[in-house]
Amino acid sequence: MPELPEVETVVRGLNEHLVGHTITSFDFDWPKTIKTPIEIFKKEIEGAKVLSAERRGKLIIINLSSNHSILIHLKMTGQLVYKSPKLQYGAGHPNDSLISKLPDKSTRIHFKLDDNSEFFFNDFRKFGWVEMVPTTDKHLHKFIASLGPEPLEITYLQFKEVLFKYPNAQIKAKLLDQHVLAGVGNIYADESLWAAKIHPQVKIKDIPEVKLETLFAELQAVLNLSIEKGGSSSVNYIKVDGKTGSYLSFANVYKKEGGPCPRCAVPLIRTVAAGRGTRLCPNCQKI
Numbered sequence: 001m002p003e004l005p006e007v008e009t010v011v012r013g014l015n016e017h018l019v020g021h022t023i024t025s026f027d028f029d030w031p032k033t034i035k036t037p038i039e040i041f042k043k044e045i046e047g048a049k050v051l052s053a054e055r056r057g058k059l060i061i062i063n064l065s066s067n068h069s070i071l072i073h074l075k076m077t078g079q080l081v082y083k084s085p086k087l088q089y090g091a092g093h094p095n096d097s098l099i100s101k102l103p104d105k106s107t108r109i110h111f112k113l114d115d116n117s118e119f120f121f122n123d124f125r126k127f128g129w130v131e132m133v134p135t136t137d138k139h140l141h142k143f144i145a146s147l148g149p150e151p152l153e154i155t156y157l158q159f160k161e162v163l164f165k166y167p168n169a170q171i172k173a174k175l176l177d178q179h180v181l182a183g184v185g186n187i188y189a190d191e192s193l194w195a196a197k198i199h200p201q202v203k204i205k206d207i208p209e210v211k212l213e214t215l216f217a218e219l220q221a222v223l224n225l226s227i228e229k230g231g232s233s234s235v236n237y238i239k240v241d242g243k244t245g246s247y248l249s250f251a252n253v254y255k256k257e258g259g260p261c262p263r264c265a266v267p268l269i270r271t272v273a274a275g276r277g278t279r280l281c282p283n284c285q286k287i
Contacts, residue, residue, distance in 0.1 A: 002185075003058065003183060003184065003185030003186075003187060003188055004055075004057070004058065004152075004182075004183030004184060004185070004188070005188070005223055007055050007058050007059070007060060007183070008055050008227050009091070009227065010060060010074075010091040010092070011054060011060055013089060013091060014053035014060070014062065014080070014082075014091075015053050017089050018050050018053065018062070018082055018119065019050050019051065019052060019053065020049065020050065021049070021050050021113040021114055021115070021117060021119075022047065022048065022049045022050075022113060022114045023045050023046060023047070023048055023049075023050070023064075023111050023112070023113055023119075024046065024112050024113060024114060025046055025111075025112045026042075026045060026046070026109060026110060026111045027110050028108060028109045028110070029103075029107065029108060030108045030123075030126055032126070033109060033121070033126065033128065033129060034109065034129075034130050034131070035129050035130065035131035036130075036131050036132040036133075040132060041132050044064070044066045044132055045064065045068070045070070045111075045132065047066075048064035048065050048066040048068070049064065049065040050062060050063075050064060050065075051063045051065055055183075056144050056147060056150075056182065057144075057147045057150070057182030057183045058074075058182075058183055058185075059071055059072070059143065060072040060073070060074070060080070063135055064135075067134060067136070068132050068133065068135055069132070069134075069135045069138050070131070071129075071130065071131045071132075071133060071138070071144075072121065072128070072129075073128055073143075074092055074093075074123075074128050075123070075125070075127035075128040075129070076093070076125055076127055077092075077106075077123055077124040077125040077127065077128070078121065078123045078127075078128035079091065079092030079093050079095075079098060079106070079120070079121070079122040080092055080119070080121060080122075081097070081098060081102060081119070081120040081122065082117065082118075082119050082120075083102060083117060083118045083119075083120070084116070085115075085116055085117070092122070093122075093124065097120075097122045097124075102118070102120050103120060106122040106123060106124045107120050107121070107122050108122065108128070108130075109121040109130060146178070146179055147178055147179065147182040148162060148177070148178060148179050148181045148182050149162065149181065149182065150181075150183065151181045151182070151220065151223060152224070156213055156216045156217075159181075159216045160212060162181065163180065163204050163212075164204060164205075166204060167203065167204050168203055168204070168205065169203065169204055170200065170201045170202065170204075170273065170274060171193065171198060171200060171201075171203070171204050171207060171215075172190075172193060172200035172201065172273045172274045173273075173274035174204065175189040175192075175193075175219075176189055176274055176276065184219070184223075186254075186276050186277070187248075187251070188219065188222050188223055188226065190254050190279050191218075191222045191251060191252060191253060191254060192218040192219035192222050193215065193280070193285065194252055194279075194280060194281060194284070194285060195214070195215075195218035195221075195222065196212075196215035196218050197211065197214075197284050197285055198211055199280065199287040200273040200274070200278050200280060200285070201273050202287050225250065229250065253268055253279040253280065253281070254279055255279070256268050256279060257269055257270035257279050261281040261283065263281065263284055264281065264283050266281055266283040266284075268280065268281055269281075269282055
C-alpha cells in the first residue's frame with residue numbers, strides 16, 4: 001500500500017497533467033469498485049471539469065466543477081493512468097498496464113476526457129475503491145473523518161499529544177495507526193525510529209522527551225526527503241511520469257537487514273513489530 005510520500009507524488013503529477021480537463025463520459029467493468037450509486041456518479045461526473053487534486057492521508061481526492069469530489073484509494077495494486085494523443089503518464093502498481101494499450105483486463109473505470117485524452121483506474125486485485133461525495137462535505141466522509149492529523153502539518157506538541165493518548169502502546173504501532181497519524185507506513189516508521197535511536201516496541205510513556213522530539217523531527221525529515229525523491233517505489237509504486245522514485249537508495253535500514261548499521265556498523269536485523277516486518281539496529285535501538 002502506498003504511504004504518504006507516494007500518494008503525494010501521485011497527486012502532484014495529477015495536478016500537472018489532469019487538471020483543466022473535462023470528463024465527457026465513463027464506463028466500468030467491476031461495479032464494486034464504485035461505492036456511489038452509478039446514476040449519481042454519472043450525473044456529477046459527466047461534463048465536469050477537473051479543478052484540482054489533493055491528498056488526505058493515503059487517499060487521493062479529485063475536485064470537480066460539479067461541486068463534487070472523487071475519492072480514490074489505490075490499495076495494493078491500483079493505478080491511475082492519464083493518456084493523451086501525445087503522452088501517457090502512469091502512477092501506481094508497476095506492471096505493464098502503465099505503459100501498454102488501455103483499457104486492458106485490469107481496467108476498472110475508463111474515463112473519457114476532452115481533447116481525445118483518457119483517464120484510467122486500473123486495479124488487478126480489485127481492492128481499490130472510488131467514491132463520489134459533495135466537495136463541501138468531503139471532510140465528513142467516514143474514511144476521511146477517521147484519520148489522524150497530517151504528520152507534516154502539525155507541531156511537536158500536537159505530535160506528542162496524539163501519541164500520549166496511548167501511553168502504554170508500542171511506539172511503532174501508533175506511528176502506523178491511521179487514526180493517530182495519517183499516511184505514515186512501514187518504511188517511514190522504521191527509518192524515523194532508527195534515526196531517533198528508539199526501539200519500535202518500546203512503550204510511548206517510556207520514551208525520553210529528547211528522543212521523542214528527535215523522532216518527530218526525523219519523521220518529518222524522512223517524509224520530506226522521500227517526497228523530494230519521488231516516493232519509495234520499492235515494490236508497488238512508481239510516480240506519475242512512469243519513473244521510479246529514488247528515495248530507497250537513500251534509506252538507512254529499510255530492506256538493509258544483514259548489512260551494517262550506518263551509525264555503529266553492527267548488523268541490522270529484521271523482526272516483527274506491530275504485526276509488520278521491521279528493520280532495526282540491535283545496538284542503537286535497545287528496548
